[in-house]
Amino acid sequence: MKRLTILLLLIAAPLLTAAGIHKFYASVTKIEYVAPKKSLQVITQIFTDDLEKTLSERSQRKVHLGTKKETEADVELMKQYIVKKLALTVNNEPVVLKYIGHKFETDQVKLFYEVTNITNLKSVEIENTVLMGMFEDQQNIIHFKTSKNRRSLILERENPKGLLKFD
Numbered sequence: 172m173k174r175l176t177i178l179l180l181l182i183a184a185p186l187l188t189a190a191g192i193h194k195f196y197a198s199v200t201k202i203e204y205v206a207p208k209k210s211l212q213v214i215t216q217i218f219t220d221d222l223e224k225t226l227s228e229r230s231q232r233k234v235h236l237g238t239k240k241e242t243e244a245d246v247e248l249m250k251q252y253i254v255k256k257l258a259l260t261v262n263n264e265p266v267v268l269k270y271i272g273h274k275f276e277t278d279q280v281k282l283f284y285e286v287t288n289i290t291n292l293k294s295v296e297i298e299n300t301v302l303m304g305m306f307e308d309q310q311n312i313i314h315f316k317t318s319k320n321r322r323s324l325i326l327e328r329e330n331p332k333g334l335l336k337f338d
Contacts, residue, residue, distance in 0.1 A: 196306040211286040225305045237275035260296040298332045
């Protein structure tokens with residue numbers, strides 16, 4: 172039994188240490204079309220430390236998010252960064268993301284946005300370059316939901332845009 176335990180540890184140790192070498196860089200954006208409200212409800216979820224690092228580099232000052240050191244300027248940087256890096260085009264017309272709020276959960280931040288006055292949804296083009304300037308392996312996962320459809324996209328540096336069409 173002791174030999175089996177040692178053997179398992181010898182096999183598992185390299186795998187466990189290798190897992191810590193490469194970090195997974197991803198954000199998840201959920202977009203839901205709510206027809207009765209004629210709106211797109213957008214929730215973007217990002218690892219807080221990755222966003223802090225990106226905002227600090229872009230602003231050339233230390234940014235603190237989700238701590239007592241967080242300032243209004245830090246929050247404003249975060250809000251504006253998402254608006255610059257997440258672009259939606261609905262039915263071939265660019266739309267504006269309206270900031271609703273944000274909340275921190277463990278090691279991530281969720282940002283809430285809305286797009287209003289959306290009628291007769293036919294297509295949505297999504298460009299998401301969040302964190303792609305900082306992390307080469309960044310993936311931005313998009314989940315789009317309507318009352319009839321669920322679609323997903325994985326956007327990467329080489330392909331930061333996706334088009335979804337609806338009947």
